[in-house]
Amino acid sequence: MYLDYFGLQEKPFSIAPDPRYLFMSEQHQEALAxxxxxIRTEGGFVLLTGEVGTGKTTVCRCLLDQMPDECDVAFVLNPRLNARELVATICDEFHIPYEPGEKSVKELVDRLVAFLLETHAAGRNPVLIIDEAQNLDPEVLEQLRLLTNLETSRKKLLQVILLGQPELRDLLARPDLRQLAQRITARFHLGPLRPHEIGTYIQHRLMTAGCDMHLFPASLEKPLAKLSGGVPRLLNLLCDRSLLGxxxxxxxxVEPQIVQRAAGEVFGEEPKPNSGWTPVWLGIGGGLLVGVLVGFLAWQQVRTSPEPAVDERQATATVTGAGAENGQKLAGRTPTQTEKIETPIPAVGDEPKEYGRVNVTPAGDTVEEPGTVPGLSVRPDEPAIDLFGWLVLHQGRDGRENALQVLMALWQQPSYVGDACTVAGEQGLRCFETVGSLGVLRRLNRxxxxxxxxxxxxxxxxxxxxIRDDLAVLRLGDKQMEVPTSRLFENWLGRFTVIWQPPPGYQKALRPGDEGEVIDWLSVKMVELQVLDPEQLVAPVRLDNHLLDAVKTLQGESGLQADGIVGPRTLMELNTRLGGSTPRLQEGNS
Structure with a gap:
């Protein structure tokens, strides 16, 4: 009903386990791994558990898409079976013929054993996947264990993956099932999405459905997290009803009152936010702590600085010319001297806390090393201050906006007034917010x-x-610091925003069958990268199977999900391969 209104190609918040919509949070990546x-080890049992709606079946569907070619898969969806029925179902799934009169478990097991021996001799690997495995009776689980007794000197001939709710773990902890539990070679429990992942999850599904507009403002992320408890299925229902409203x-x-009404429809009553995410006392205590810390910093600065105190909240973000790509100076920007803090900021509370130590130095008095930014380097002999103390002092009233101002300056954008992402859009750039790991940042190289x-x-x-070896270089305005990556990423939950430049004509993620200016551009670039044969192009150029295969090749080589959907990550990788003139995170790594 609302698809055309929002420019969607399909419903983005269906609860069907479509692997194209799988949001690879850190937990989901670990589960799939x-x-x-x-399935690549010597065999036995693999266990994946999680609460209802956390995405177990969707992860499994993604596994099926990545299953090695030598695997033969049997998928049991209804495990409420006795031992004979289960073995018969396994035979059906593996297409093992048996006579209708064969009613005993032994007769069916003999057929299955013969099949396993034949597939092993042919170099095949049979894999049995059982969903909702918490419904299996102990006697049936014991029969499964007996099936895995067939093995060679190097591996078992049948691998079994059990998917189930948390009750499955309790079931396998029974003393009479300890032999099976000892054969589990890998296990993982899939929990709900974390609060900081909610916004990225929503945007991922919108983009997969063909819309890269931010229909859910950031202010709704916490309410949606509380209402859904971070369970993807409940979040999908809430978002679907919210879009309809x-x-x-x-x-x-989407507006807050629409989400509240949607929650009432989904849950059948006036929703009561789950207080497990963010206790009220934590918010109050955090505010008091920041207030005390800011007050102390102000007093400390007045006491140690020989010059009049400057209100950092009113300071305009500036970057030295050497901070721009290729060493070119930014018009109208000159280095501003950083203050020198002589005394480390003390921790607040009963026990001293240290989250990471950094060095601050005047811009003109630096020790430069290869790869550092002149005028903003760090002196190793300077007094260290606390990471979050430094952030409190320098991030100003709107920390995210100040950080984005640094990115805009690296893109050679002149001084501006207003929201960075809005201004970026006016200049042919875009903001892209997502989650990832340190490895993702290194590959992204921006x-x-x-x-x-x-x-x-x-x-x-x-x-x-x-990122320089094991050091990360952070910048706010004209202030810069180094901090060990191991310490920095203890306090980074994976969320980040990058500014990128889309190709001409790009409006939203490209899908199979699309055509137009941006598809023409994409086909030319794929030919340049020699992943597409120009003779395969037929006018009018569309995102057909040939171009789609080229896109998937690029995605696979870049560590991206090879789904053929051309979105920001794929286009950024394409730009990196082509050596585009974009700011780099690691100079020379392109």
Whole structure:
């Protein structure tokens, strides 16, 4: 009903386990890695558990898409069976013929054993997947264990993957099932999405459905997290009803009152937010802690500085010319001297806390090393200050905006007034917010605005402009610091924003069958990268199977999900391969 209104190609929040919509959170990546590891080892049992609606079946569907060619898969969806019925179902799934009169378990097991021996001799690997395995009776589980007794000197001839709710773990902990439990070679419990992943999850599904507009503002992420408890299935239902309500009211973005009404429809009553996410006392305590820390910093600065104190909240973000790509100076920008803090900031509380130590130095008095930014380097002999103390002092009233200003400066954008992402859009650039790991940042190889979470729950932002061996270089305005990556990423939950430049004509993620200016551009670039034969192009150029295969090849080589959907990550990788003139996180790594 609302698809055309929002420019969607399909419903983005269906609860069907479509692997194209799988949001690879850190947990989901680990879950998939455990499953892949299990089927590539010597055999036995692999266990994946999780609460209802957390995405177990969807992860499994993604596994099926990545299953090695030598695997033969049997998928049992209804495990409420006795031992004979289960073995018969396994035979059916493996297409093992048996006579209708064969009623005993032994007769069916003999057929299955013969099949396993034949497939092993042919170099095949049979894999049995059982969903909702918490419904299996102990006697049936024991029969499964007996099936895995067939083995060679190197591996078992049948691998079994059990998917189930948390009750499955309790079932396998029974003393009479300890022999089976000892054969589990990999296990993982899939929990709900974390609060900071909610917004990225929603945007991922919208983009997969063909819309890259932010229909759910960031202010709704916490309410949606509380209402859904982070369970993807409940979140999908809430978002689907919210989009319907937004369409009915003729709005362009979802609003809080629409979400509240949607929750009432989904849950059948006035929703009561789950207080497990963010206790009220934590928010109050965090506010008090920040207030005390800011007050102390102000007093400390007045006491140690020989010059009049400057209100950092009113300071305009500036970057030296050497901070721009290719060493070119930014018009109208000159280095501003950083203050020198002589005394480390003391921790607040009963026990001293240290989240990471950094060095601050005047811009003109530096020790430069290869790869550092002149005028902003760090002196190793300077007094160290606390990471979050530095952030409190420098991020100003809007930390995220200040971090994005650094990125805009690296893109050679002149001084501006207003929202960075809005201004970026006017200049042919875009903001892309997502989640990832340190490995993702290295592969992306672009400066990013990191969202950092302090131990008290406070949120801070800083621009990550360089990774040098095991050191990360952060920047806010003209202030820069180094911090060990191991310490920095203890306080980074994976969320970041990057500024990128889309190709001409790009409006939203490209899907099979699309054509137009941006598809023409894409085909030319794929030919340049020699992943597409120009003779395969037929006018009018469309995102057909040939071009789609080229896109998937690029995605696979870049560590991206090879789904053929051309979105920001794929286009950024394409730009990197082509050597585009974009700011780099690691100079020379392109």
């Amino acid at each position: 455990h499953l892949l590891y299990g 937004t369409f009915v009211e003729g709005k362009q973005q 400066p990013v605005a990191l969202e950092l979470v302090a131990p008290d729950g406070g949120t801070f932002y800083a621009a990550l402009v360089e």
